Amino acid sequence: MLKPIFTFLAASLLLVGTASAExxxxxxxxxxxxxxxxxxxxxxxxxxxxxxxxxxxxxxxxxxxxxxxxxxxxxxxxxxxxxxxxxxxxxxxxxxxxxxxxxxxxxxxxxxxxxxxxxxxxxxxxxxxxxxxxxxxxxxxxxxxxxxNADMKMNALTDHIAANDDIKKVYLINQDYSFGQAVSKAAREMLKEKRPDIEIVGNDFHPLAKVKDFTPYVSKIQSSGADAVITGNWGQDVTLLVKAAAEFGLEAPFFTYYGASSGVVTQLGDKGVDRIYQINEYYGEFExxxxxxxxxxxxxxxxxxxxxxxxxxxxxxxxxxxxxxxxxxxxxxxxxxxxxxxxxxxxxxxxxxxxxxxxLPMFISVMKDDMEYGAEGTDYNFKKVARIDREAVSLPTTCRMRRPK
Missing domain, CATH: 3.40.50.2300 (Response regulator)
Incomplete structure (x- = not known):
C-alpha cells in the first residue's frame, strides 16, 4: 500500500542546509x-x-x-x-x-x-x-x-509496439487535460504511420485525480478485444487503473509513461510481472x-x-x-x-x-520479480527491454525562441 502522506504545513519551509544570504x-x-x-x-x-x-x-x-x-x-x-x-x-x-x-x-x-x-x-x-x-x-x-516530451516518448514507444506483430488492436485511456490529449493524439498519428493495420479500438478520457474505481473502463477494454493498452496516466490514476485491470483479470499488456510510479508494484505484485511496460529515462537498476x-x-x-x-x-x-x-x-x-x-x-x-x-536516451522496461534492487521494499522492479539512443528519441521543434535583449 502507499505510505501515508503526513500533514504538510504549507506555511512552513522545508529546507536543505542552513538559510543564509549565500x-x-x-x-x-x-x-x-x-x-x-x-x-x-x-x-x-x-x-x-x-x-x-x-x-x-x-x-x-x-x-x-x-x-x-x-x-x-x-x-x-x-x-x-x-x-x-x-x-x-x-x-x-x-x-x-x-x-x-x-x-x-x-x-x-x-x-x-x-x-x-x-x-x-x-x-x-x-x-x-x-x-x-x-x-x-x-x-x-x-x-x-x-x-x-510526450511526443518524444510516444515516438519511442510506438516504434517498439510497431515491431510486435502480435499487437493488432490498441486501446487508449488518458487523463482529460492537455497532456492526456497529447498522448492520445501522438499514439493515433504515430501508429497510423508505422503500423496502419493496427486498429484503435478505444480512446477514453477521464477526469484528473477524480476516478476511484477504474473497473468500468477496464470492462470496456476487455470487451474491445484489445491486444495492448497505452496510457499516459500518472499518480493515483495509473496506480488505480492497473490495479483494477489486475483484479478484473485483464491480460492485455499496458504500455505506460509512468507505470513505475509509487504504489504500482505493491498494488500489483505478481499480476504486474511481464505486463506493465514503461518508457522512461532509466529503469529499475543502475549498472x-x-x-x-x-x-x-x-x-x-x-x-x-x-x-x-x-x-x-x-x-x-x-x-x-x-x-x-x-x-x-x-x-x-x-x-x-x-x-x-x-x-x-x-x-x-x-x-x-x-x-x-x-x-537524452530513453529506455523501455517491464515489471519483473526477483530484482536485485526491489522497488518499495519488494522484490519487484522494472527491467530494461530496449535502449533508444538520444538521436532516435529526438524530434524537430517549431519553437521560435524570443530571447531577452
Whole structure:
C-alpha cells in the first residue's frame, strides 16, 4: 500500500542546509498533500537528497542550494499563489513536474513577471510536465525541460509496439487535460504511420485525480478485444487503473509513461510481472555503482525510491551552468545552460538551445520479480527491454525562441 502522506504545513519551509544570504533557493511547486502527493513527495525527497550532494561538492558557484517545498494540490491557481509566495521569499528558481495545466500557468506567469521586473528574473526548471507545446509553439526562454516530451516518448514507444506483430488492436485511456490529449493524439498519428493495420479500438478520457474505481473502463477494454493498452496516466490514476485491470483479470499488456510510479508494484505484485511496460529515462537498476549507492541511500533515508533520475540531471546541469557562468543569477545561468552537454549514468544529454528541450536516451522496461534492487521494499522492479539512443528519441521543434535583449 502507499505510505501515508503526513500533514504538510504549507506555511512552513522545508529546507536543505542552513538559510543564509549565500543560499540559492529552488522552490518545488507540486502536490505534497492529497491524492497526487505520491507523485510530488518522492520528487521533494529526491531534490533534498541530491541538494546535499551538490552542496558537498561546492554548491552553485560556491553557494549552498536550498530546497523549498510548496504544496499546490495540482491546482493551477494555487500554483500561482505559491509562485508569488516563493518570489516574495527571494526564490528565483522554480521547479515543477506534475500536471501540464500547472506548467502552462507557471510559464505564462513567469514570462509576465520577468518582463515587468528586470533584474529579478525567475527561471523555471520543468522536470516532468511533458505537453509538447511547451518546447514548440509555447516555448519560453525562461523555461527548460529536463524530461522527454510526450511526443518524444510516444515516438519511442510506438516504434517498439510497431515491431510486435502480435499487437493488432490498441486501446487508449488518458487523463482529460492537455497532456492526456497529447498522448492520445501522438499514439493515433504515430501508429497510423508505422503500423496502419493496427486498429484503435478505444480512446477514453477521464477526469484528473477524480476516478476511484477504474473497473468500468477496464470492462470496456476487455470487451474491445484489445491486444495492448497505452496510457499516459500518472499518480493515483495509473496506480488505480492497473490495479483494477489486475483484479478484473485483464491480460492485455499496458504500455505506460509512468507505470513505475509509487504504489504500482505493491498494488500489483505478481499480476504486474511481464505486463506493465514503461518508457522512461532509466529503469529499475543502475549498472553504475555510484548511482546504485545513491538509489539505496535515498530509500534508506526517505523511504522513497530513486524514480526521478532526471532530477539528478537537472541539479547537475544547474550546478554546471552556475559554475561555468560564475554566477547564480538566472539570466547568466540560462545563457550558460543553452546547448549544454552533460555526461550522465545513461549517456550524454544535451539541453537543446533552440527550444530548451533536453535531448537524452530513453529506455523501455517491464515489471519483473526477483530484482536485485526491489522497488518499495519488494522484490519487484522494472527491467530494461530496449535502449533508444538520444538521436532516435529526438524530434524537430517549431519553437521560435524570443530571447531577452
Amino acid at each position: 543560499t540559492v533557493k529552488l522552490a518545488l511547486i507540486d502536490p505534497l498533500t492529497g491524492p497526487m502527493a505520491a507523485a510530488g513527495q518522492p520528487a521533494f525527497e529526491h531534490l533534498k537528497y541530491e541538494a546535499k550532494r551538490i552542496n558537498a561538492n561546492g554548491g552553485l558557484n560556491g553557494q549552498d542550494l536550498e530546497i523549498v517545498g510548496l504544496d499546490n494540490k495540482v491546482n493551477p491557481q494555487e500554483s500561482l499563489v505559491q509562485l508569488q509566495k516563493a518570489i516574495d521569499d527571494g526564490v528565483r528558481y522554480v521547479t515543477q513536474g506534475n500536471g501540464s495545466s500547472v506548467a502552462s500557468a507557471l510559464i505564462s506567469a513567469i514570462e509576465k513577471h520577468n518582463q515587468r521586473n528586470p533584474g529579478e528574473e525567475v527561471l523555471y526548471l520543468n522536470y516532468a510536465a511533458v505537453d509538447p507545446a511547451f518546447t514548440n509553439e509555447r516555448c519560453s526562454y525562461w523555461h527548460f525541460r529536463f524530461d522527454a 553504475d555503482p555510484e548511482m546504485a549507492k545513491r538509489q539505496t541511500e535515498l530509500y534508506e533515508q526517505a523511504e522513497w525510491d530513486f524514480y526521478y533520475l532526471r532530477l539528478s540531471t537537472m541539479l547537475d546541469m544547474l550546478k554546471k551552468s552556475a559554475d561555468q557562468a560564475k554566477s547564480t543569477d538566472p539570466v547568466d545561468v540560462a545563457k550558460a545552460m543553452e546547448g549544454m552537454k552533460l555526461e550522465t549514468t545513461t549517456g550524454e544529454v544535451v539541453m537543446r538551445a533552440e527550444d530548451h528541450q533536453i535531448q
